[in-house]
Amino acid sequence: MPTAVPPPSVPLAFLVAAAAGLVACGGAWIWARGAAALDPNADAVVVAVHFGVLATLSTGLLGATHQFTPVVTGKPLRSVRLARATFVTWLGASWMLPIGIATRQLGVTAGSGALAGVAVVLLAVNLASPLSARGKGVPVTALRFAVAGAVLTTALGVAFVGDRQGGWFALSGHADLAMGVLGMFGWLGTTYVGVAEKLWPMFMLAHMPAGRRAGHLAAWAVPVGAAALAGGLGWSVPGLAWAGAGLLAAGLAAHLASLWSHVRHRRRKADLHLVFVLTSAAWLPVGAGLALAGTLVLPHRYNLGVALVASAMAAYGGWLLEALVGHAHKVVPFVVWSVLRARGVATGPSGKPLMFADLYDHRWAVATYATTTAGIAALCVGLGASLPAATAAAGLLLAVTGVTVAANLSVRPLRLLPPAAREGAS
Numbered sequence: 001m002p003t004a005v006p007p008p009s010v011p012l013a014f015l016v017a018a019a020a021g022l023v024a025c026g027g028a029w030i031w032a033r034g035a036a037a038l039d040p041n042a043d044a045v046v047v048a049v050h051f052g053v054l055a056t057l058s059t060g061l062l063g064a065t066h067q068f069t070p071v072v073t074g075k076p077l078r079s080v081r082l083a084r085a086t087f088v089t090w091l092g093a094s095w096m097l098p099i100g101i102a103t104r105q106l107g108v109t110a111g112s113g114a115l116a117g118v119a120v121v122l123l124a125v126n127l128a129s130p131l132s133a134r135g136k137g138v139p140v141t142a143l144r145f146a147v148a149g150a151v152l153t154t155a156l157g158v159a160f161v162g163d164r165q166g167g168w169f170a171l172s173g174h175a176d177l178a179m180g181v182l183g184m185f186g187w188l189g190t191t192y193v194g195v196a197e198k199l200w201p202m203f204m205l206a207h208m209p210a211g212r213r214a215g216h217l218a219a220w221a222v223p224v225g226a227a228a229l230a231g232g233l234g235w236s237v238p239g240l241a242w243a244g245a246g247l248l249a250a251g252l253a254a255h256l257a258s259l260w261s262h263v264r265h266r267r268r269k270a271d272l273h274l275v276f277v278l279t280s281a282a283w284l285p286v287g288a289g290l291a292l293a294g295t296l297v298l299p300h301r302y303n304l305g306v307a308l309v310a311s312a313m314a315a316y317g318g319w320l321l322e323a324l325v326g327h328a329h330k331v332v333p334f335v336v337w338s339v340l341r342a343r344g345v346a347t348g349p350s351g352k353p354l355m356f357a358d359l360y361d362h363r364w365a366v367a368t369y370a371t372t373t374a375g376i377a378a379l380c381v382g383l384g385a386s387l388p389a390a391t392a393a394a395g396l397l398l399a400v401t402g403v404t405v406a407a408n409l410s411v412r413p414l415r416l417l418p419p420a421a422r423e424g425a426s
Contacts, residue, residue, distance in 0.1 A: 004070040004071070004073075004074055004075055004076040004130075005067065005070050005071060005076075006066055006067065006070065006076070006077055006080050006083055007080060008335045008336070008338065008339050010063070010066050010067070010080065010083045010084065010087070011063040011064070011066055011067040011331075011335060012063075012332070012335060012336075013063070013084075013087050014059055014060060014062050014063025014064075014066065014087060015060055015063050015328060015331075015332060016406065016410075017055070017059050017087070017091055018055070018056050018057075018059040018060035018063065018324070019402045019403075019405055019406035020055070020402065020406075021051055021052075021054075021055025021056035021059055021094065021095075021402070022052075022055075022056045022321075022398055022399070022401060022402030022405075023398075023399045023402035023403055024051045024055060024095075024098075025048060025051035025052040025055065025056050025395075025398055025399075025402075026375070026394075026395040026396060026397070026398035026399025026400070026401075026402065027395060027399055028044075028047050028048035028051045028052075028098065028102075028395070029048045029379065029391055029392070029394055029395030029398065030391075030392045030395035030396060030399075031044060031047075031048070031395075032044035032045050032047065032048045032391070032395075033382070033388040033389070033391040033392040033395070034388050036048075036310075036382065036383060036386075036388070036391050037382075037386040037387065037388045037391070038386075040306055040307060040309075040310035040383060041176070041306070043101055043102070044102070045310075046098075046101055047098040047099075047101050047102045048098075048395075050094075050097050050098040050101070051094075051095075051098050052317060052321075052398075053180075053183060053184070053188075053317065054093070054094035054097060054098070055094040055095055055098070056321070056324075056402075057188055057317065057320050057321060057324065058090070058094065058183075058187075058188060059090065059091070059094055060324045060328075061188055061191045061192065061195075061320070061324065062086070062087075062090060062123070064191065064195050064327075064331070065123075065127070065143065065146070065191060065195075066083050066086075066126075067331070067335070068139070068195050068198055068199075069127055069130050069131060069143055070130055071198065072136055072137075072139040072140055072143075072198050073130040073131065073133040073136050073140060074133065074136075075129060075130040075132075075133050076129075076130065077126050077127070077129075077130065078125060078126045078127075078128065078129050079126060082122050082125065082126040083126060085122055086119050086122040086123050086126065089115045089116075089118045089119040089122065090115070090116070090119035092111075092112070092115045093112045093113070093115035093116035093119055094112075094116075095112075096108050096109070096111055096112035096115065097109055097112035097113075097116075097157075097161070100112055109161050110161060112161060113157065113158040113160075113161035114158075116154050116157055116158065117154060117155075117158055119154075120150050120151055120154040123147065123150060124147055124150075124151060127143070127147055131143055131144050131147065137197070138194065138197045138215040138216050138218075138219045139194040139195065139197050139198045140194070141194070141216070141219045141220070142190050142191070142193045142194025142195075142197070142218075142219040142222075142223075143190075143191065143194045143195075145186070145190045145194075145219065145220075145222075145223035145224075146186075146187055146188075146190040146191040146194060146223070148186075148223070149182060149183075149186035149187035149190055149223055149226070149227075150187045152182055152186065152187075152227075153179065153182050153183040153186065153187045156175075156178070156179040156182065157179065157183075160175075160176070160179060175233075175234050177233050177309075178229075178230040178231070178233040178234035179230070179234075180313060181226055181229050181230045181233060182226055182227065182230040184226075184313065184316050184317070184320075185222055185223070185225070185226035185229075185248060185316075186222075186223050186226035186227055186230065188320055189222055189226070189252075189316075189319075189320065190219070190222050190223045190226070192320055192323055193215075193218050193219055193222055193251075193255050194219060195327075196255075196258075196259070196323070197215045197219075197258065199327060199330070199331075200258075200259065200262040200277070201262065203268070203273055203327075203330050204262055204263070204266035204267075204268050204274065205266060205267040205268040206261075206262040206263075206265045206266045206267070207265055207267070208261065208262065208265055209265070212258070212261060214254045214255075214257040214258040214261060215254070215255075215258040217250070217251065217254040218251045218252070218254040218255040218258060220251070221247050221248065221250050221251025221254060222248060222251035222252060222255065223251075224247060224251075225244050225245070225246070225247030225248030225249070225250070225251050226244070226248055227244070228240055228241075228243055228244025228247060228248075229241055229244030229245050229247075229248055230244070231244070232244055249288065252284055252288075255284075256281055256284065259277065259278075259281055263278075272326075272329065272362070272365055272366060272369060273326055273327070273329060273330055275326075275369060276322055276323070276325065276326020276327070276329070276369060276372075277323065277326055277327075279322050279326075279369075279373055280318075280319050280320075280322035280323040280326060281319070283315045283316065283318040283319040283322060283376065284315075284316070284319050286315045286318075286380070287312045287313070287315030287316040287318075287319065288312075289312075290308050290309070290311045290312035290315055290380070290384060291308075291309060291312035293308050294306070294307075294308030294309035294311075294312060295309070303386075307383060307384055307385070307386055308384050310383040310384070311379075311380045311381075311383040311384030314376065314379045314380045314383055315376070315380050317376075318376035318377075318379075318380070321372065321376065322372055322373065322376065325368060325369075325372050325401065325405055326369075328405060328409065329360065329365055329368075329405075329409070330356075332359075332360075332409045333356040333357075333359040333360060333409070334356060336359055336409075336413045337354065337356055337359065339413075340354060340359075340413060340416055340417065341354070343417060343418060344418065345416050345417065345418070348416070349412075349416075354416075358412065358416075359409070359412050359413050359416075360408045360409050360412055361408055361412070364404060364407075364408040365408060367404060368401055368404045368405050368408065371397045371398075371400050371401045371404065372397075372398075372401045374397050375393075375394050375395075375396075375397030375398040375400075375401060376394070377394075378390045378391070378393045378394035378397060379391060379394035379395075379398075382394055
């Protein structure tokens with residue numbers, strides 16, 4: 001591993017927590033199935049959404065940010081201790097907020113806002129030095145925007161918590177949807193756009209032609225478009241909202257064009273990782289279609305329009321979740337392999353030299369792909385058509401995914417550890 005990269009325990013801690021968050025998210029959707037059919041803005045739905053967006057997607061992508069920022073810049077984090085402090089504070093915030101809403105404990109939600117603010121400040125301070133590197137291309141550009149998006153989203157989130165606490169914060173328009181757009185695309189989506197431009201060439205063995213601009217366009221258009229769309233929604237400025245939506249759509253189209261270029265120029269045969277990535281990309285046009293349908297229907301059939309918009313946000317979340325789970329099957333073995341080699345493990349279960357493919361069961365990986373994809377699809381159907389049974393099925397499938405991916409990516413490596421090291425790890 002390059003010397004700039006943090007210890008494996010840093011990204012792995014975030015990814016383990018993300019798997020636990022997905023299990024909680026699944027359970028929350030089962031609990032919210034009835035409320036979601038009646039009102040997608042109900043508190044039970046807000047609980048499930050925050051377990052998904054904060055405890056799962058944000059936590060997993062924070063792990064990726066801490067791992068790949070030093071890789072793409074060649075400069076270490078300011079401090080590994082700051083990274084661990086970010087993990088602890090973000091973990092507390094991401095679980096306390098939905099729990100506080102579910103139990104109607106205003107003090108818990110207030111505490112979550114404070115912890116989230118601390119976590120994002122720690123993140124920005126820790127990444128400031130490596131992200132100051134120049135000439136590092138699209139990934140660094142996107143990650144700079146992503147950190148700014150994280151700060152803005154968290155500021156809105158703290159205001160959301162304060163509004164629930166005392167009703168002192170108010171925006172005209174759709175403040176909650178503005179925060180969702182900014183978080184989904186300005187922070188999380190932009191993070192994936194940047195990280196993918198590093199991971200796709202590596203995992204697909206894609207040698208890209210010079211002068212390629214799609215990734216560069218995506219790194220600028222996605223965060224800027226998301227900010228404009230969020231501003232238009234938050235302050236009820238339709239022109240700004242539509243302009244932002246158009247720019248965001250152009251950025252996401254450029255992201256898909258970049259993916260297609262990587263697929264065309266890959267030297268590695270099609271594998272499960274490629275299936276995950278392509279399925280992830282497919283959720284973007286699904287989400288766009290649902291969002292457009294909801295926007296057109298909303299003035300005439302309000303409840304259906306809101307349901308379709310909620311389904312669209314589930315599809316956009318599916319874009320990131322499918323990518324996170326798929327890339328985890330590459331990234332975690334890559335990180336764990338270095339740990340095993342450092343502990344003296346040189347051979348796999350077959351007696352041959354240890355390979356990344358030895359570190360998880362590929363049949364269970366296929367099953368994880370099936371549960372992930374089916375869970376996202378069921379959630380889109382359950383929210384869009386107001387079907388409690390579909391929403392409950394989605395929750396069950398997502399919970400199973402969280403358990404399966406965590407077990408599949410940890411059991412074999414733990415078995416390969418020497419006995420003394422295994423006792424320390426447990």
